[in-house]
Amino acid sequence: MPRSTPVDAYPTRTSELQADTEDILEAQLPLGAEEKRVLHRDLHLQFLVRNLIQGFPARYVSQDASQPWLMFWTLQAFSTLQVGIDPVNKQKAIDTVMEWQHPDGGFGGGPGQAAHLLATYASVCSLAIVGRPGPGGGWDQIDRDKLYKWYMSLKRPDGSFIVSNHGEVDVRGIYCLLVVAHFLDIVTPELIEGTAAFIASCQTYEGGFSSASHPHFYDDILSAQRPSLGEAHGGYTFCSLASWVLLRPYLPAGNNAPRVDVRRLLRWLVQMQGLESELGGFKGRTNKLVDGCYSWWVGGSFALLQALGVPATAPAPAAPHASETTPPSDTPSEDDWDDVDDSLFNRRALQEYILLAGQHPAGGLRDKPPKNPDSYHTLYCIAGLSAAQHYMHPSPSRREEVRAAWTGADDARAAAFADILSWTEEEGVSKVVGSSANRVNATHPLFNLTVTHTEGILAHFYKQTIPKHVPRASRH
Amino acid sequence: MSVTPSTGDNTERALYADRPEWADVAPVAQYENIQPLAPIFYTPEYKDATDYFRGIMKTGEKSERVLELTETIIRMNPAHYSAWQYRYETLLAISAPLEPELVLTNAFTKASIKTYQVWHHRRLLQTALRDPAPELAFIEDALRADVKNYHTWSHRQWLLAHFDVPELWAGELPFIERLLAYDVRNNSAWHHRFFVVFERGNASGTGQETEDVVRRELAFAKDKIALAPNNASAWNYLRGVLDHAHVPYATQAAFAKQYTVDSVPDAEPDVLDLEDPPPPHGAQLPCVAALEFVADVHEAEGKDGVPRAVEIWRALADTHDTIRKKYWEYRIRDAIANASEA
Numbered sequence: 054m055p056r057s058t059p060v061d062a063y064p065t066r067t068s069e070l071q072a073d074t075e076d077i078l079e080a081q082l083p084l085g086a087e088e089k090r091v092l093h094r095d096l097h098l099q100f101l102v103r104n105l106i107q108g109f110p111a112r113y114v115s116q117d118a119s120q121p122w123l124m125f126w127t128l129q130a131f132s133t134l135q136v137g138i139d140p141v142n143k144q145k146a147i148d149t150v151m152e153w154q155h156p157d158g159g160f161g162g163g164p165g166q167a168a169h170l171l172a173t174y175a176s177v178c179s180l181a182i183v184g185r186p187g188p189g190g191g192w193d194q195i196d197r198d199k200l201y202k203w204y205m206s207l208k209r210p211d212g213s214f215i216v217s218n219h220g221e222v223d224v225r226g227i228y229c230l231l232v233v234a235h236f237l238d239i240v241t242p243e244l245i246e247g248t249a250a251f252i253a254s255c256q257t258y259e260g261g262f263s264s265a266s267h268p269h270f271y272d273d274i275l276s277a278q279r280p281s282l283g284e285a286h287g288g289y290t291f292c293s294l295a296s297w298v299l300l301r302p303y304l305p306a307g308n309n310a311p312r313v314d315v316r317r318l319l320r321w322l323v324q325m326q327g328l329e330s331e332l333g334g335f336k337g338r339t340n341k342l343v344d345g346c347y348s349w350w351v352g353g354s355f356a357l358l359q360a361l362g363v364p365a366t367a368p369a370p371a372a373p374h375a376s377e378t379t380p381p382s383d384t385p386s387e388d389d390w391d392d393v394d395d396s397l398f399n400r401r402a403l404q405e406y407i408l409l410a411g412q413h414p415a416g417g418l419r420d421k422p423p424k425n426p427d428s429y430h431t432l433y434c435i436a437g438l439s440a441a442q443h444y445m446h447p448s449p450s451r452r453e454e455v456r457a458a459w460t461g462a463d464d465a466r467a468a469a470f471a472d473i474l475s476w477t478e479e480e481g482v483s484k485v486v487g488s489s490a491n492r493v494n495a496t497h498p499l500f501n502l503t504v505t506h507t508e509g510i511l512a513h514f515y516k517q518t519i520p521k522h523v524p525r526a527s528r529h
Numbered sequence: 530m531s532v533t534p535s536t537g538d539n540t541e542r543a544l545y546a547d548r549p550e551w552a553d554v555a556p557v558a559q560y561e562n563i564q565p566l567a568p569i570f571y572t573p574e575y576k577d578a579t580d581y582f583r584g585i586m587k588t589g590e591k592s593e594r595v596l597e598l599t600e601t602i603i604r605m606n607p608a609h610y611s612a613w614q615y616r617y618e619t620l621l622a623i624s625a626p627l628e629p630e631l632v633l634t635n636a637f638t639k640a641s642i643k644t645y646q647v648w649h650h651r652r653l654l655q656t657a658l659r660d661p662a663p664e665l666a667f668i669e670d671a672l673r674a675d676v677k678n679y680h681t682w683s684h685r686q687w688l689l690a691h692f693d694v695p696e697l698w699a700g701e702l703p704f705i706e707r708l709l710a711y712d713v714r715n716n717s718a719w720h721h722r723f724f725v726v727f728e729r730g731n732a733s734g735t736g737q738e739t740e741d742v743v744r745r746e747l748a749f750a751k752d753k754i755a756l757a758p759n760n761a762s763a764w765n766y767l768r769g770v771l772d773h774a775h776v777p778y779a780t781q782a783a784f785a786k787q788y789t790v791d792s793v794p795d796a797e798p799d800v801l802d803l804e805d806p807p808p809p810h811g812a813q814l815p816c817v818a819a820l821e822f823v824a825d826v827h828e829a830e831g832k833d834g835v836p837r838a839v840e841i842w843r844a845l846a847d848t849h850d851t852i853r854k855k856y857w858e859y860r861i862r863d864a865i866a867n868a869s870e871a
Contacts, residue, residue, distance in 0.1 A: 056851070056852075058759070059759040059813035059816075060757070060759075060813070061756075061757040061758055061759055061760075061809065061811050061812045061813055062809070062810070062811020062812070063713070063756055063757035063809070063811060065711075065712040065713060065714050065757075066676070066711075066712045066714075067712055067714035067715065068714060068757075104567060105566060105567050106566075108567060108568040108569060108570055109567065109568070109569045109570065110570055111569075111570050111571065111572055113569045113570075114569060114571055114572065114575050114605060114606050115606055115607075115608055116569065116608075117569060117571070117575075117579070117606050117608075117609060118606070118608050118609045118610055118611065119608070120567070120569070123567055123569075124566070124567055127567060142566060145563070145564070145565070145566040146566045148562075148563045148565075149560075149563065149565040149566045149567070152560060152562070152563060152565065161611065162610070162611070163559060164559050164560060164583075165557065165559070165583045165586060165587075165611075166610075166611040167610065167611040167614055167615075169610065217610060217614065218614055219614050219617055219618070219653065220610065220614070220649065221645060221649045221652075257720065257723075258723050258727075258765070258766075258768075258769030258770075258772065258773060259720070259765045259769065263683070264679070264683055265683070267686070267687060267690040267691070279728075280686060280690045280724055280728035280729070281686070281720075281724065281728065282683040282686045282687055282690075283679055283682060283683035283686070283720075284679075284682070284716055284717055284719075284720035285720075286679065317772075319856075323853055323856040324761060324853075326852055326853065327852070328852055329851070329852055333852055338677075338716055338717075339716040339761045339762050339765060340714045340715070340716045340760070340761060340762050341677065341716070364859055364863075395855075396855060397855050397856050397859055398853075398855065398856070399852050399853070399854070399855060402852060
């Protein structure tokens with residue numbers, strides 16, 4: 054029997070829910086070989102296609118203000134599953150997204166809806182997947198000037214941003230803003246003034262990050278000690294960490310610069326992985342239940358830690374003696390997992406959670422059995438699978454390749470561009486549970502887009518040539 | 530002027546398209562120019578209401594009937610942030626009294642707790658009304674239905690921080706203790722305790738709490754650990770207090786070590802140690818968080834302590850906390866590397 058969460062003869066509501074969940078999850082464990090771990094790619098594609106082409110049923114009215122999300126979740130899931138969209142539907146997607154652009158700048162949750170930071174991220178990322186330069190391509194129809202002015206109108210003195218007019222502050226909005234600002238080349242010092250300090254102030258005593266922090270009680274509103282609004286949470290932690298990594302090239306040097314407690318963050322992320330009795334899925338908060346979407350929000354955060362120096366070493370490729378006698382394989386034996394895998398979370402277990410618990414038998418992916426699938430969980434389970442299969446890291450040699458091809462001033466903007474494009478898939482260390490047919494595309498850990506789509510949109514807006522990535526020859 | 534209450538049942542209401550008092554408004558279809566990809570199949574009522582909403586947004590109308598229209602939409606889709614936003618702007622524009630709006634929002638809050646928008650609307654109203662005391666009772670009531678709801682808890686923290694008056698703070702520790710008595714594993718309540726005790730920015734003006742407060746909080750955490758040791762919330766809180774107050778973990782080593790044995794001792798101790806409460810009889814030992822804690826104590830000792838830390842991490846990796854094997858092995862590598870550099 055897999056180890057289950059101890060109750061200490063002191064049951065409470067939390068432990069009861071936990072025990073019930075472990076019973077359900079353990080029932081998903083198939084007897085027998087690894088070959089039973091199958092990613093039902095076709096079923097999931099059918100689930101996604103149905104939504105995209107036929108449309109969403111009436112209960113999705115609750116997502117009427119999140120139409121860009123429905124589009125992004127669907128398109129990015131296709132991309133990760135290595136499926137392209139046909140030209141007719143691609144154009145339809147572009148045209149639909151452009152209807153969401155607000156006349157005063159930014160994108161809203163639907164036509165005529167108020168512009169919103171989250172809707173803008175989902176719209177622009179959708180365009181990164183299906184858009185192109187030129188008339189009708191979406192990219193050049195984005196009003197960057199109005200977008201920038203609207204962003205500045207949302208900025209608060211403590212470095213945070215509200216998500217829309219009269220809206221709330223939360224770090225998801227900051228993440229969404231920073232991604233779009235980088236893609237569209239509208240980052241300025243005034244835009245990001247104080248934002249890194251705000252992000253740092255959202256780290257809680259547990260090590261993860263809360264949704265926001267409150268301005269300090271005393272006069273110095275940028276003081277480091279600020280009350281956190283909400284406990285450490287997987288979604289907010291991903292957004293904070295990705296924002297932090299994006300802002301690092303602009304941080305001032307010296308003792309007064311804001312800092313993140315990386316060791317404490319690492320500990321919290323690691324503690325979020327469930328036990329074997331929870332099939333190794335991730336939870337979003339201490340003493341809450343595992344949920345497939347945290348496969349990305351928490352599972353996907355580990356790659357980003359490398360930008361902060363954790364772990365210090367990159368993974369080693371397969372040992373020489375192994376490569377001489379056996380062909381390189383994506384589907385490792387037990388020993389191979391241990392030898393080569395320097396990651397800090399249990400990749401095999403996360404893949405098993407997604408394959409055994411995350412997949413709905415009729416297509417689509419979900420929080421956990423017996424829940425129904427939805428587009429959100431479909432994407433974030435698949436993105437989590439990608440994060441667990443592939444080793445994305447910031448490669449110094451790739452960074453140099455990009456820098457060498459850069460034309461223009463050698464400034465923070467150039468550094469940020471190179472940093473973003475330094476993220477590459479480490480060759481030869483991917484690990485796929487089940488057969489190699491379960492392999493999905495690698496995902497850029499900052500954006501939840503493929504590297505190809507990331508390069509495409511950046512090359513256009515920065516007017517740069519990005520050198521083709523040359524995979525390194527075997528290091529044996 | 531008053532906020533007209535709605536019937537709550539939209540099937541009874543005529544479509545706006547059929548109501549003569551709305552005949553002056555030109556409804557606007559959502560997608561006029563294209564057939565969208567990934568459409569949603571709206572009910573006729575929702576399509577009608579939102580067509581009229583787009584119509585009045587186009588003219589910029591802010592009037593009492595707009596309150597009725599936005600309420601209709603919010604009841605069908607509480608996540609429609611533009612409707613909430615426009616409603617708030619309308620309330621201000623027509624100088625509507627906000628107390629009835631708060632009462633109306635109470636019903637929304639109960640029904641759709643998980644949406645950001647309804648809690649944010651409360652925040653906007655509270656900022657204007659400045660009557661926070663009853664809000665605390667409302668929040669506690671809302672928590673009964675969903676005791677870990679993130680928006681509910683962060684709303685409470687915002688309320689306390691924003692108004693920052695002693696009467697509001699006064700009831701928080703008893704409130705937290707009630708919740709932890711009900712469920713000692715409620716991490717939201719533990720987080721709230723840290724917020725109340727350490728993030729309040731207390732009267733001293735420096736945010737530095739007295740030694741008494743730190744001692745009290747350490748004792749609190751240890752008492753709760755002694756109820757159910759395998760409770761990550763309590764150990765995270767203990768560690769958080771020590772970190773915040775810059776008190777070495779070693780001060781709690783004797784306490785933690787009691788939880789690292791393989792089973793609870795049969796014999797009752799001669800003296801009941803109130804400072805370091807021992808594990809209860811039902812405890813499942815060794816407690817992983819206690820092992821981790823003791824390993825951290827050894828690591829902090831420097832070169833001499835590292836071998837003992839490594840031994841514990843090895844045991845965690847191989848036996849007690851195998852899912853985190855990679856992390857414990859990283860701790861081993863990291864500690865050895867640091868010790869050799871020292």
